Amino acid sequence: xxxxxxxxxxxxxxxxxxxxxxxxxxxxxxxxxxxxxxxxxxxxxxxxxxxxxxxxxxxxxxxxxxxxxxxxxxxxxxxxxxxxxxxxxxxxxxxxxxxxxxxxxxxxxxxxxxxxxxxxxxxxxxxxxxxxxxxxxxxxxxxxxxxxxxxxxxxxxxxxxxxxxxxxxxxxxxxxxxxxxxxxxxxxxxxxxxxxxxxxxxxxxxxxxxxxxxxxxxxxxxxxxxxxxxxxxxxxxxxxxxxxxxxxxxxxxxxxxxxxxxxxxxxx
Amino acid sequence: xxxxxxxxxxxxxxxxxxxxxxxxxxxxxxxxxxxxxxxxxxxxxxxxxxxxxxxxxxxxxxxxxxxxxxxxxxxxxxxxxxxxxxxxxxxxxxxxxxxxxxxxxxxxxxxxxxxxxxxxxxxxxxxxxxxxxxxxxxxxxxxxxxxxxxxxxxxxxxxxxxxxxxxxxxxxxxxxxxxxxxxxxxxxxxxxxxxxxxxxxxxxxxxxxxxxxxxxxxxxxxxxxxxxxxxxxxxxxxxxxxxxxxxxxxxxxxxxxxxxxxxxxxxxxxxxxxxxxxxxxxxxxxxxxxxxxxxxxxxxxxxxxxxxxxxxxxxxxxxxxxxxxxxxxxxxxxxxxxxxxxxxxxxxxxxxxxxxxxxxxxxxxxxxxxxxxxxxxxxxxxxxxxxxxxxxxxxxxxxxxxxxxxxxxxxxxxxxxxxxxxxxxxxxxxxxxxxxxxxxxxxxxxxxxxxxxxxxxxxxxxxxxxxxxxxxxxxxxxxxxxxxxxxxxxxxxxxxxxxxxxxxxxxxxxxxxxxxxxxxxxxxxxxxxxxxxxxxxxxx
Ligand SMILES: [Cu+2]
Numbered sequence: 137x138x139x140x141x142x143x144x145x146x147x148x149x150x151x152x153x154x155x156x157x158x159x160x161x162x163x164x165x166x167x168x169x170x171x172x173x174x175x176x177x178x179x180x181x182x183x184x185x186x187x188x189x190x191x192x193x194x195x196x197x198x199x200x201x202x203x204x205x206x207x208x209x210x211x212x213x214x215x216x217x218x219x220x221x222x223x224x225x226x227x228x229x230x231x232x233x234x235x236x237x238x239x240x241x242x243x244x245x246x247x248x249x250x251x252x253x254x255x256x257x258x259x260x261x262x263x264x265x266x267x268x269x270x271x272x273x274x275x276x277x278x279x280x281x282x283x284x285x286x287x288x289x290x291x292x293x294x295x296x297x298x299x300x301x302x303x304x305x306x307x308x309x310x311x312x313x314x315x316x317x318x319x320x321x322x323x324x325x326x327x328x329x330x331x332x333x334x335x336x337x338x339x340x341x342x343x344x345x346x347x348x349x350x351x352x353x354x355x356x357x358x359x360x361x362x363x364x365x366x367x368x369x370x371x372x373x374x375x376x377x378x379x380x381x382x383x384x385x386x387x388x389x390x391x392x393x394x395x396x397x398x399x400x401x402x403x404x
Numbered sequence: 405x406x407x408x409x410x411x412x413x414x415x416x417x418x419x420x421x422x423x424x425x426x427x428x429x430x431x432x433x434x435x436x437x438x439x440x441x442x443x444x445x446x447x448x449x450x451x452x453x454x455x456x457x458x459x460x461x462x463x464x465x466x467x468x469x470x471x472x473x474x475x476x477x478x479x480x481x482x483x484x485x486x487x488x489x490x491x492x493x494x495x496x497x498x499x500x501x502x503x504x505x506x507x508x509x510x511x512x513x514x515x516x517x518x519x520x521x522x523x524x525x526x527x528x529x530x531x532x533x534x535x536x537x538x539x540x541x542x543x544x545x546x547x548x549x550x551x552x553x554x555x556x557x558x559x560x561x562x563x564x565x566x567x568x569x570x571x572x573x574x575x576x577x578x579x580x581x582x583x584x585x586x587x588x589x590x591x592x593x594x595x596x597x598x599x600x601x602x603x604x605x606x607x608x609x610x611x612x613x614x615x616x617x618x619x620x621x622x623x624x625x626x627x628x629x630x631x632x633x634x635x636x637x638x639x640x641x642x643x644x645x646x647x648x649x650x651x652x653x654x655x656x657x658x659x660x661x662x663x664x665x666x667x668x669x670x671x672x673x674x675x676x677x678x679x680x681x682x683x684x685x686x687x688x689x690x691x692x693x694x695x696x697x698x699x700x701x702x703x704x705x706x707x708x709x710x711x712x713x714x715x716x717x718x719x720x721x722x723x724x725x726x727x728x729x730x731x732x733x734x735x736x737x738x739x740x741x742x743x744x745x746x747x748x749x750x751x752x753x754x755x756x757x758x759x760x761x762x763x764x765x766x767x768x769x770x771x772x773x774x775x776x777x778x779x780x781x782x783x784x785x786x787x788x789x790x791x792x793x794x795x796x797x798x799x800x801x802x803x804x805x806x807x808x809x810x811x812x813x814x815x816x817x818x819x820x821x822x823x824x825x826x827x828x829x830x831x832x833x834x835x836x837x838x839x840x841x842x843x844x845x846x847x848x849x850x851x852x853x854x855x856x857x858x859x860x861x862x863x864x865x866x867x868x869x870x871x872x873x874x875x876x877x878x879x880x881x882x883x884x885x886x887x888x889x890x891x892x893x894x895x896x897x898x899x900x901x902x903x904x905x906x907x908x909x910x911x912x913x914x915x916x917x918x919x920x921x922x923x924x925x926x927x928x929x930x931x932x933x934x935x936x937x938x939x940x941x942x943x944x
Contacts, residue, residue: 145901145908152902160660160912163690164683164919171682196923197677221939222603327447327837331845336447336837344448345940 172196215280215375217271219349224266227303235304238297242289248308257359262310266302268351272375273298280375310355319402322395324388332387337396340380349377358401365393406887408475408486409794414496415472416787416794419465420870422503426460427866429453434819434859439840439849447836451516454834456507458519461775463538464503466625469783470579471495471545473628474572476790478549480887481566481635482556488548495544502537505530514941518834520618521586521594523610526937529598532590539583546580549573564899567651568635568889574655575627577910578620581917582663585616597937604934608675612924615666616917619688623662625775629782630654633702633735636789639890640731643709648892650701652903654694660912661691664920671758675933680924681755687920688753695746699739706735708893730805734785737813741777745770748824763834766827769820776862777816781809784869793887797879804872811865818858822851 145153176191193199239249239261247253248262261269275281276290277298293301328334338344342352353361367373368385376382385393406412433453436444479486486492508530509515515527553565553573593610596602634651638644645651667684670676707721715721726732748770751757761767791799799805826848831838840849902908 145905150902152900153908156660156902156908156912160916163687164916167683167686168679168919171686172679175682176679192679195677195679195682197675197680197927219936220603221937222600225600327441327839329839330835330837331839331842339447344446347938348936 210374212374213279215271215275215377216278217274217349217377219267219271219377221267221348224270224299224302224306227266227299227306231300231303232307233304234297235300235302236308238293238301239304239308242301245285248305248310254357257357257363259356259360260310261305262308264305264351265346265348266299266306267349269305270298270302271349272351273301275375281373319399322392322399324392325396325399329387334384334387353400354403356401358397361397361400362393365397369393406476406479406790406793408479408489408492411486411489411492411496412472412476412790413794415468415475416873418496418500418503419468419472420787420873422460422468423465424866424870426457426465427863429457430461431856431859431863433457434852434856436836437838438853438856441837448513448516450836451518452510452513455516455518456510459506459510459535460503462519462621463535464499466628466779466783467538467542467579468499469786470575470624470628471499471542473631473786473790474545474549474576476794477568477572477631478552481568481572481889482552484552484556484559486548487552487555491544492548495541495548497541498544499538499541502534502541504534505537506534509534512941516940520614521589521610523589523594523597523605523607524935524937526594526598526605526939527941529595532595532598536587536590536595539587542583543580546576549576562899564896565904566889567645567648567892568631570652570904571627571631571634571655573906574659574909575624575631577906577913578627578659578662579624581910581913582617582620582624585613585666586618588616589613603937605937606928606932606934608673608933609925609928611670611673612667612676612921612928615669616663616921617666618669619666620663622771622775623658623691625779627655627658628786629738629779630658630698632782632786632789633698633738635889636786637702637731637735637890638705638709639888640789641706641709641726641729641735643705643707643712643890645890645892646701646704646708648895649903650697654697654701656903656909657694657697658691659906659909660916661687661693663913664916665691667920667924668753668758671755672762675928676924680920683920685753685755687916692746695742699742702735702739705890706732728802728806730788730802730809731785733806733809734781737809738778738781738785741773741781741813741816745774745778748773761827763832764827765831765833766824768833769823769827772823773816773820777813777820781812781816784809784812787869787873790887791873791876792882792884795877795879796881796884797876798882799872799876800879801872804868808865808868808872811861811868815858815861815865819855819862820858822855822858826851826855 144150148154172192172195173188176195177188236249239246242261243249243252245255245258246261247255248260254260272281273290273293274295276283276286277293323329324334325337328336328339336344337353340347340350342350342354346352364373365381365385365388368376368381369388371382374382388396432444433450436450438444475486475492506515509528510531512528515531517525517527517531550573553569556569557565589610593605593613597605634645634654638646665684665688667676667681668688671681671685706725707715709726710721710724713724713726715724748766751761752767752770788799788805827833829848831845831848831852838845838848838852840846
């Protein structure tokens, strides 16, 4: 580059330099003044801002004060499980073996150990993602999910026991089921109902994508599936994080609940 | 003939082949959104397709066109051999490798996160690695453009920098700087999570970084079209450029103000303060200025062509224009589409009006009108204009070229107008399925179908475009003569330093970016509000 030209450009004698810098600076200053000071002042009736500094902070995106509203407390126990995607990856062989040992006490109902199958109407656990099993076990323990049957079995489980069980079930193979006639995917499962805010079930439950903490539904007893959907809809089951399933089940008709339950139960 | 025609042709062909793939996917996406949904595929495939379509159209296609065109401009306008040909090939192959890697992960369903990434959605790390490679490959071009200009300046002290090269280097700087936002997002935020080193991500900060890229990238797409308006169109239709200075001022304005305005994509984002949204919307309004300057200058240049051909009267000269000339058609269509798109853009850029169309199909329709319409039609024109100089052969049938431009124009209008309309009715974007049996949606079905028909017309036109170029390689051998850019009516004797260098403008660009982005970035980064990543495509 030509040195002489460079010098001449960044100089107060150069009209282009002075003009463009002044223009740009003026533009930035005026838009900042209007955006950060004048407009928030004009809207202060809405936001109830006390001082100049408050209004600048609010316009800049800094919350000046925490909201004064008291948060609404739930009247039931909510799930406290934090599902961390890395947590269940690569379990040790030891953990799986320990899980299997504990799982023998559960096999009478849930199957999944050495060729046993779940007994109606308990759900299958073999092959379920670790995060889903772990979350349900912890929820039964804290009382976020209520089941008279399950309560007695989870009380003695430590956190490590729960992790071991999850690790075991996640890799356990489900025993082959008797061949069942596949049912056509009902619309509520295939595409959900966008206008009612029901996404396609498969976008979380596996056929499209399997989101963390979400169980497989394939081959679960129809009575169990129907009961769970009904429980979400009526608010008897409340352990789903962010009401993911409650919001869905509430917007399903009972015919759709029935169809979805029968469809998933009919799958191998 | 151009020395580096192989290099340039490689860029153009890769660009146009990926464009063809993406446009077929696009038309299929239009079909799956119609009431015939279930005959065309599943939602899962829809989102793979949208990710591929967006990634190609946003990152691969325009970048390659800019690069190929840039190498041609460097050689033709500076009249010296391109320096760094080997590096240019390296850039090309890095970009090619990146595109292949990204496409494979998308096809496998491992990266259905759309081209805007949408964290906390996290796909396969290879997808992001592929995109980073694409950017790195293109940065080699950025460096080469500036190096070539520097060599030329050393050899030609005090001479005016040719307008085409001046604009080309401005475009490369704009890209270099604006691509930084998304690259930082990918490297600092997304890749560690995708690789499993971290499991939470600050989605608000990620969106902020992406907005850094998202607006100015549109201007980077636009640059080749604008370069063609100023430096090809007047010559091609037998006129002269009305004002060389106006051209330089426009490109400078793009460089300075196109960048620090991206927060207009975050108007509904609760994490960004309203004050910064206002600042960005002010500058967004200003970015209309270079476009208005351009429209004025080019219309004036076109008028000179008409008057040279004997056009008379206030408006009578319009009849004297060379309407048989494909370039005349292209620039007319481009301006019409730009006009419609610009009018819609006024709604998007205003903080309040935007809320009525935010996240609706209006937005998708808008950027297809501007980009697919006004910009891509000029890419066609550029290719048609350069092709004989690249192949040394005649391009052949002008009627076919006109038919291609006409079908493109009609196709884009038929596609995007009803698309805007359903957006106004509130049809959301980024959805694979619409339940037209619902009485509130059923009236929209017709518009969506019309739009899909437009999509098919557009595909036909694109294939025609490829066929014309392909045939161009087997046409009659001709000597295309010396390539010329348009000459201005008035050529200043002594070039103004400010209009022939970049130091001042880059300083202002970086300064304004710091003012408009500095605080929001620091504030969000220091708060560190992270959310759990949502891995897609992986059964974790
Ligand atoms: Cu924008």
